[in-house]
Amino acid sequence: MQGEFSIAGRPVGPDHPPYIVAEMSGNHNGDINRAFRILEAAKAAGADAVKLQTYTADTITLDHDGPEFLIHGGLWDGRRLHELYEEAHTPWDWHGPIFDKARALGITVFSTPFDPTAIDLLESLGAPAYKIASQELVDLPLIRLVAATGKPMILSTGMGSLEEIREAVDAARDAGAEQIVVLHCVSAYPAPADETNLRTIADLADKLGVVTGLSDHTMDTTIATLSVAMGACLIEKHVTLARADGGVDSAFSLEPDELARLVRDTRMAHAALGAPAYRPTRSEEAGLKFRRSLYVVEDVPAGAELTARNIRSIRPSNGLAPKHYETVLGRRATRDLTRGEPLSADMVEGGIDA
Template identity: 35%
Template sequence: MKYIQPVSIGNYTIGPGHPPFIIAEIGVNHNGDREAARTMIRAAKRAGAHAAKLQSFRADSIADRYLIEKKDIEGITGGSKSAYDMYKALEISDEAHMELFSYALDEDIVLLTSVFDEKTADFIDACGVPAFKIASSDLTHLPLIHHVAKKGKPVILSTGMGTLREVEDAVETCYKAGNTDIVLLHCVSSYPPPDSDINLLSIRTLQEHFPHPVGYSDHCEGMTACFVACCLGAMVIEKHFTLDVDWHGPDQRISATSDQLKWFIDDVAHLKVLLGDGIKRPGVSEQEGVVPSRRSLRIKGTIRQGEVITEDKIIALKPEIGIKPAYIRDVVGRKARVSMGNHEPITWDKIE
């Protein structure tokens, strides 16, 4: 079995033998309202998530004023389609960040955030974040990845829009910074993506190529893809999270509600039991059904002592109280040691 280097975030371990680490991606669904963010952190904890996650940025450092945003943002920008105006409306102040990290600590839930520039990364580091998230959009922003990785905390890399070579470059950048605490997330940077683009088998590709935990960051409606990802061995699930899918904002429609997230987490907790250990053997509950369900060789008609047993004198019937049908070739041609009646089980002691 390939070695996977476990990663610790807070009191949790991400790696083989541990349950999937569930991140409730608040992202920008708070719409710039710190009270909404507090409420969502609390709701994520109540739903059973291991971590809540924000996105930390400054509009001036992430987008120019002429970039047009394709998502539905008019409700939070007052009608503007400017990406800069969107980011400006969704910014969280430094003071709000500090308050939210303190609040998450009180709520006993890990608070993570995506960082989009070096200055913000330095501030978030000072807030005590236990790991850094690099968004798919910055998979090729190797200077930012290097800056973050040098801080010595785990780095979670989303890989949306990326090629395998680009993922390799990002991972190698972390190595050059002296950091091997890496988590890779398969992701599709569409909101939502068509089913034909989700390509969950990429999880296995990443598992085969890297000695690091692999997870899935989901942008689909519903939870089906997340559950399938867990079946494929995803060790982290990041799912956008909201209190109301009808709120304004670019990501509300693809987000899970508290009830949806709780149902998913409960199902995932049961998944380990359903998957088992992979050893092919009868289950405990099957044991009592083996004998009545399986067949054994019987005499068809009658046979006298000393008579050669031919195939036309044999029938396979339930239950399994004689020789298994698999051994019929070892029975045909032998002589009967005793006379046997119709449907009498053939056992090894009754044949020569």
């Protein structure tokens, strides 16, 4: 199993709270100042990183009117691919200012490159990690180029078969990647909760020997929080300033207060997982005194028989453990016993074996 590693100094792995990535995507709505505000909101919410997408409409598709270049169904029904990507892309000359703003705020920023020129741009800016989008999972040449940077890689697996996922991971490793996170993903926008199959997260870790996580497109934070119990070490969610502002991805994006809730709840969920434990916790120690034990409930003269009438299992826990109840019944008192005394071994004729 691949061990933990770090993105810009923040450890990522099962022993650490989930690494939370706020995906900006096209939610800047063509306004760099809105992009800056998303960075600020993500920082205030406690996210670990903001992720961009680095492409132009011409590097990701063709300006073509053919039916295969039209989207049929879903959130973007009827849109031309080129038109959609032209609206959603983050201009390349914004990248430098966005990286500078993130450094000033103290939040990590990295991106999803979609072609070699995007990798070159991001390398020039010192990107600390890279994400491979679900649709590019099958683009093994791109994966190899990203892997050759030696930076941590995050692979989304939406629509992927196990064979395709394994091929992508093998291609990354063969090209030199040693720090890989594989994100279970359902590439539907929004994704139905009953199709998320969160047990896949642990299964991927087992089958591939990698750190795993979740790229989540459901409508709230419930699924992402649940994923922590399945071993998710990195969680990615789209983020916008306000869904009402519109934008290509706003309908399935979190608002800042929801992102803050995601950060809080996933950290709580991770802390709650702990480790197998079969002993009183610190918070339980005070309650030990309220366990049951054997007490004298009626005065008993010396030499008298101990019976169900004068010995009972009650709270608190100062007497013999209740497991000795049947053993002491029928025995005789070694001295006068007073109602309210905890029963101890020296009060019972013949003693009690531990």
